[in-house]
Amino acid sequence: MDSVYAPPGHLTTRQVAxxxxxxxxxxxxxxxxxxxxxxxxxxxxxxxAARDVAALHATRRTHAAA
Incomplete structure (x- = not known):
């Protein structure tokens, strides 16, 4: 199970999923x-890092829309 807490600006595996x-x-x-x-x-x-996850999410949405 993932840790419930991550420092500000970061996400756990569960949150990313x-x-x-x-x-x-x-x-x-x-x-x-x-x-x-x-x-x-x-x-x-x-x-x-939340910014890395956001960038990955944007990339995945771009590829899905194409």
Whole structure:
């Protein structure tokens, strides 16, 4: 289970999954593929920079619309 708390400007795996409308395991796959980078936390409970998630979300919406 993800940590409930992330520092300001960061999101947990669960929060990223909810924002991108994907499963938490899919977030891990994005990290493995180099499409998203961890910005802190621990190996089991990483944090992701909100700006990186927003950029990824915008990219995914652009590709889906094309």
């Amino acid at each position: 909810q924002l991108l409308d994907i499963a938490p395991d899919s977030v891990r796959q994005l990290v493995r593929r180099g499409q998203l980078t961890r910005s802190g936390g621990s190996p089991r409970h990483p944090w992701f």
